[in-house]
Amino acid sequence: MFARTSSVASIFPILVTIRLKSIKNIQKITKSMKMVAAAKYARAERQLKPARVYGNGAVALYEKAEIKAPEGVANKHLLIGVSSDRGLCGAVHSNVAKAIKAKIATLTGEGKEVMVVNVGDKLRNILGFLWNLVYYHDNNYLLLSCKEVGRKPPTFTDASIVATELLNMGYEFDQGAVIYNRFRSVISYKTDEKPIFSIDTVANSENMGIYDDIDADVLRNYQEFALVNIIYFGLKESTTSEQSARMTAMDSASKNASEMIDKLTLTFNRTRQAVITKELIEIISGAAAL
Amino acid sequence: MMAARFLRRSIPVLRQARCYADAPSGSSQMSFTFASPTQVYFKEASVKQVDVPTLTGAFGILPAHVPTLQVLRPGVVTVFNDDGSAAKFFVSSGSITVNADSSVQLLAEEAFPLDQLDVAAAKANLEKAQSEMASASDEAARAEAIVKALE
Numbered sequence: 316m317f318a319r320t321s322s323v324a325s326i327f328p329i330l331v332t333i334r335l336k337s338i339k340n341i342q343k344i345t346k347s348m349k350m351v352a353a354a355k356y357a358r359a360e361r362q363l364k365p366a367r368v369y370g371n372g373a374v375a376l377y378e379k380a381e382i383k384a385p386e387g388v389a390n391k392h393l394l395i396g397v398s399s400d401r402g403l404c405g406a407v408h409s410n411v412a413k414a415i416k417a418k419i420a421t422l423t424g425e426g427k428e429v430m431v432v433n434v435g436d437k438l439r440n441i442l443g444f445l446w447n448l449v450y451y452h453d454n455n456y457l458l459l460s461c462k463e464v465g466r467k468p469p470t471f472t473d474a475s476i477v478a479t480e481l482l483n484m485g486y487e488f489d490q491g492a493v494i495y496n497r498f499r500s501v502i503s504y505k506t507d508e509k510p511i512f513s514i515d516t517v518a519n520s521e522n523m524g525i526y527d528d529i530d531a532d533v534l535r536n537y538q539e540f541a542l543v544n545i546i547y548f549g550l551k552e553s554t555t556s557e558q559s560a561r562m563t564a565m566d567s568a569s570k571n572a573s574e575m576i577d578k579l580t581l582t583f584n585r586t587r588q589a590v591i592t593k594e595l596i597e598i599i600s601g602a603a604a605l
Numbered sequence: 606m607m608a609a610r611f612l613r614r615s616i617p618v619l620r621q622a623r624c625y626a627d628a629p630s631g632s633s634q635m636s637f638t639f640a641s642p643t644q645v646y647f648k649e650a651s652v653k654q655v656d657v658p659t660l661t662g663a664f665g666i667l668p669a670h671v672p673t674l675q676v677l678r679p680g681v682v683t684v685f686n687d688d689g690s691a692a693k694f695f696v697s698s699g700s701i702t703v704n705a706d707s708s709v710q711l712l713a714e715e716a717f718p719l720d721q722l723d724v725a726a727a728k729a730n731l732e733k734a735q736s737e738m739a740s741a742s743d744e745a746a747r748a749e750a751i752v753k754a755l756e
Contacts, residue, residue, distance in 0.1 A: 368648050369640040372702075372710035376674065379704040471642040471714065525705055527671040533660065536676040540700045544712060547642055 328590065331583040335576065342572035348403070349565035356501075356558035359468060363498060363555045370548025373541050374509055382512055382520040391428045393458070393491030393511070394418055395481075396442075397549040398435035398557075399465030405560035407496055408437040410506045414494050415442065419456065430458040430486055434477060434550070435465065458486055469554055474547035482539065489513050495549035496556035502563060504556035509545050514538045635668040636708040639684070639694075641716040646694065647684065655709065656683040657701055672705045677713065693719040
């Protein structure tokens with residue numbers, strides 16, 4: 316495509332000029348998006364530090380007590396995919412969507428029931444497109460979808476709103492996972508999941524016997540709070556990964572744009588010089604003919 | 606010296622006969638994590654004792670406490686450091702987990718050191734809340750005012 320354009324452009328320098336101008340504008344936009352993403356990333360990373368301690372504290376119970384849902388039973392699963400509304404951030408949304416798809420496939424293969432909660436419009440678009448295909452079209456997996464995620468940094472209140480709506484839907488799940496992008500460094504993130512369990516699963520788990528003095532009310536409050544904590548943790552990690560991914564994506568876009576600008580500038584100059592040379596030759600040969 | 610320090614602490618617990626046989630082999634230190642969504646106050650720190658207000662009553666938690674899960678009530682959390690100093694925090698709600706390996710996770714929805722709270726503002730908020738008959742802010746403001754009064 317580029318070759319075709321350049322052969323056309325070598326006749327009409329005006330086309331090169333138009334293309335050059337539009338690519339320069341795009342480069343300005345991507346550069347500014349990169350700066351904005353860098354600023355948001357710095358803030359998100361700062362907020363991530365305490366959120367990580369908080370989130371790890373929240374799942375500590377599940378890890379230390381080694382809570383597991385009973386195997387082999389037809390469990391109901393709940394998957395919470397955490398992403399955002401906005402694009403231009405690399406593979407962030409598709410990674411989460413791929414992980415959710417893979418989990419749905421394994422779980423339905425084992426005969427378990429699955430429902431999905433989307434946090435973020437992009438996930439709904441990606442997953443919804445897939446669910447319209449024949450493979451999934453009988454099943455409506457979507458339980459809840461959340462919009463307006465990603466414009467402002469997520470707060471604990473946002474996580475509690477998601478958890479409240481989820482619990483109000485009344486879907487009695489036994490276990491599940493929050494699928495999010497865990498932030499590793501500026502250039503790398505990894506799709507990860509944190510387990511969530513229902514009140515009954517926790518209460519009936521074998522190691523819970525050592526925990527003293529727990530009644531149903533306390534456990535329910537504790538579980539609801541833990542759910543909010545895990546969602547909050549997923550949101551915070553996810554935002555940081557998204558902003559860093561957007562930063563790198565916009566950075567490479569700007570670099571690509573500047574490469575194209577260099578190439579086009581060369582073509583433009585060559586074209587211009589060729590036209591001038593042609594006119595000179597015409598003039599000189601015309602003069603020589605006289 | 607470790608054994609003597611440890612013995613001092615485990616004897617009162619044993620007298621309650623609620624300690625498990627293998628507890629003495631566990632750590633005599635408490636790994637204490639106290640955080641709110643926006644700030645970390647203690648991260649796996651070693652402290653002597655923590656007093657927490659829960660829905661079922663106020664707890665004092667020492668190392669080798671029996672494992673438990675509790676839900677917090679608005680009130681004051683007091684942390685007694687190893688060197689004897691005490692730090693007080695006001696918490697609005699949250700949860701506390703004491704695990705078998707003597708690690709304690711105190712997760713508060715909102716937590717502030719007491720010296721960051723303003724008595725006058727708290728009292729003004731309390732009156733406003735009472736006149737509005739709001740529920741959560743009422744409890745929180747009332748608890749704040751009570752705490753300040755107690756000090």
